[in-house]
Amino acid sequence: MEIKGLEAIDRNKLPTHIAIIMDGNGRWAQKRGLPRIAGHWAGAETLRSIVEFCAELNIKVLTVFAFSTENWKRPQDEVKSILNLLIYYLKKEVDILNKNNIKLMMTGDWQELPPRIREEIKKSIELTSNNTGMILNVALNYGSRREILRACKSISYMVANGKLNPEDIDEKLFKKHLFTADLPDPDLLIRPSGELRLSNFLLWQIAYSELWFCDAYWPDFKKEDLIRAILDYQRRERRFGGLTK
Secondary structure, three states: OOOOOHHHHOOOOOOOEEEOOOOOOOHHHHHHOOHHHHHHHHEEEEEEHHHHHHHHHOOOEEEEEEHHHHHHHOOOOHHHHHHHHEEEEEEHHHHHHHOOOEEEEEOHHHOOOOHHHHHHHHHHHHHHOOOOEEEEEEEEEEOHHHHHEEEEEEHHHHOOOOOOHHHHHHHHHOOOOOOOOOOOOOEEEEEEOOOOOOOOOOOOOOOOEEEEEOOOOOOHHHHHHHHHHHHHHHHHOOOOOOOOO
């Protein structure tokens, strides 16, 4: 099936790293008279489609915001259902990730999750560890402010113990203490659902990312929407604070 707009993409100007805030699952379900968890299940299907498409496009890194540190405030039944969905997704998708040569990574305090979820995550990471294609980085139990404070504390301990001179602290060193230390910063941040905010997601890393918003809820987000975002990205002039040559 032909994907509208695909032929217009400049394969030499693709974003290296795309980040997506997968928003609107609950509202998608409520709009249809369904329980909110139905929206999360539908969102998982969208994730599968977008992950495979990004791999086909040869995107190097895809980071998706799956569960924030603030999401614990939601009703416990919904939280439990989301975590159960995560286990199901990891078990079901790991073979597909391997088939597509995709490596799984996790960003966030996922080690604080219940033991059975931690074990499933560790297993999936290990099973895909030798893959050399796209990196699927899942932000799980993640909050950017917490990440930044964590980095500050880590660096402070090094200074206090005499292992680091404060004068040597720079952006490069600071990045080494972030969850995403081994990844390039996102070139393009996408948020569906009509919301126009960042929601405590990758605040340090997206300092010069191009932002793209659309009204579609995440379960309705299609490959064509991703193409529109990439085409918009390719039309923009990225100066990183400098001037055009």
